[in-house]
Amino acid sequence: MGGTPKRMEDFAHYIMQEIGYKIPTGTKLMDISQYSYRYCLYKVGPVLSVSHGMGPSSISILLHEIIKLMYHAKCKDPIFFRIGTCGGIGIEGGTVVISDNALDGLQDNNYAVATLGKLVKRPARLDKKLVRELQALAHSDDPYDTVTGTTMCTSDFYEGQGRLDGAFCEYTEADKMAFLKNLKEKHNVTNIEMEIIPFAALTHHAGIRAAVVCVALLDRLRGDQVATPKEVMNEWQLRPQILIARYIKKYLQNKGRISFDGHGSIAVKSPRRFKLVQQESQSIE
Ligand SMILES: O=P(O)(O)O[C@H]1O[C@H](CO)[C@@H](O)[C@H]1O
Numbered sequence: 454m455g456g457t458p459k460r461m462e463d464f465a466h467y468i469m470q471e472i473g474y475k476i477p478t479g480t481k482l483m484d485i486s487q488y489s490y491r492y493c494l495y496k497v498g499p500v501l502s503v504s505h506g507m508g509p510s511s512i513s514i515l516l517h518e519i520i521k522l523m524y525h526a527k528c529k530d531p532i533f534f535r536i537g538t539c540g541g542i543g544i545e546g547g548t549v550v551i552s553d554n555a556l557d558g559l560q561d562n563n564y565a566v567a568t569l570g571k572l573v574k575r576p577a578r579l580d581k582k583l584v585r586e587l588q589a590l591a592h593s594d595d596p597y598d599t600v601t602g603t604t605m606c607t608s609d610f611y612e613g614q615g616r617l618d619g620a621f622c623e624y625t626e627a628d629k630m631a632f633l634k635n636l637k638e639k640h641n642v643t644n645i646e647m648e649i650i651p652f653a654a655l656t657h658h659a660g661i662r663a664a665v666v667c668v669a670l671l672d673r674l675r676g677d678q679v680a681t682p683k684e685v686m687n688e689w690q691l692r693p694q695i696l697i698a699r700y701i702k703k704y705l706q707n708k709g710r711i712s713f714d715g716h717g718s719i720a721v722k723s724p725r726r727f728k729l730v731q732q733e734s735q736s737i738e
C-alpha cells in the first residue's frame with residue numbers, strides 16, 4: 454500500500470511484469486475499488502496493490518478493511534508493505550529509508566485512538582527481521598543509499614512536521630531547527646511521514662508481518678519545500694517499489710516459505726495464520 458492511487462496503479466503494473474503474472478488475453482488490470490471513489494485496489498495474482506490516502510485516519514480505515522478482507526479470503530501469512538515518500542532528517546533526497554521503529558509527534562510509540570470516550574493505546578511495532586531481510590536486498594550498486602532508521606509519524610504535513618510554509622506558523626526557524634535536531638540526536642529519527650503509527654500498530658495487533666519503506670523527497674534540515682523536479686521525484690518514488698518487488702519475487706520463487714538471514718541464505722519456516730482480533734481477549738483464527 455501507498456498514499457496515491459497513481460503510485461499503486463503503477464506498482465500493480467510493475468509487479469505484474471516483475472513476477473511474470475499473466476492476465477487473460479484481451480483483459481486489463483482493473484481498479485476493483487473504483488466505485489468506492491476512496492481508494493484504488495488492484496489484484497495481481499498473490500499481490501494486492503492498494504492506496505491509503507494521507508494521514509493516520511485514512512490509513513487506519515483502510516487497514517481495518519484490508520485486514521478483514523485478508524481474514525475472510527483465508528489468506529495465510531500475508532505481509533503488508535507501505536511504500537511511501539517522506540521528509541528526511543540529515544539524509545540526501547532520494548535516499549530510501551526502511552523503518553525499524555515508529556514514533557508519533559510526541560515521540561510516543563503507541564497508536565492512540567479515542568474509543569468509546571477513552572484513549573486506547575496499541576504498541577506500534579515493526580518486524581525487525583523483515584527490516585533485516587529488506588536491508589539485505591539493497592544492492593551495493595543501487596545508485597542511491599538505502600538506510601534503516603526511526604520514523605516519526607505526524608497527523609499534519611505543515612505545523613505537525615515543523616514547517617514554516619503552511620497557512621499558519623507561530624514558531625521561528627530556530628524553533629524548527631531545534632525540534633528537528635532534537636528528533637535526530639535524541640530520538641534517532643531519520644525521516645518523517647504520516648501513516649507509520651497506525652500501520653505498525655494495527656498490523657502488529659493482527660499478527661501480520663509488516664514493513665514501511667519510504668523515499669526521502671528532501672532533507673528537512675535544509676528546507677521545507679519539496680522543490681525537486683517532478684520527473685526526478687517520479688524516479689525516486691520507484692525506489693521503494695524496486696526494493697519491495699525484489700522481496701516479493703524472492704518470496705514467491707521460494708514458494709512463500711522463506712526467510713532471509715541477511716547473508717543471502719534461506720531458511721524454511723512454517724506458514725502462520727494471522728489473527729483477526731475482535732476483542733482484546735478474544736482472537737478468531
Ligand atoms: O507519499 P505517501 O505515501 O502519501 O506518504 C507521504 O506523503 C503524504 C504527504 O505529502 C503523507 O501521506 C506522507 O506519509
Ligand SMILES: O=c1cc[nH]c(=O)[nH]1
Pocket residue numbers: 538539540541610614645646647670
Ligand atoms: O516532508 C515530507 C515529505 C513527504 N511526506 C511527508 O509527510 N513529509
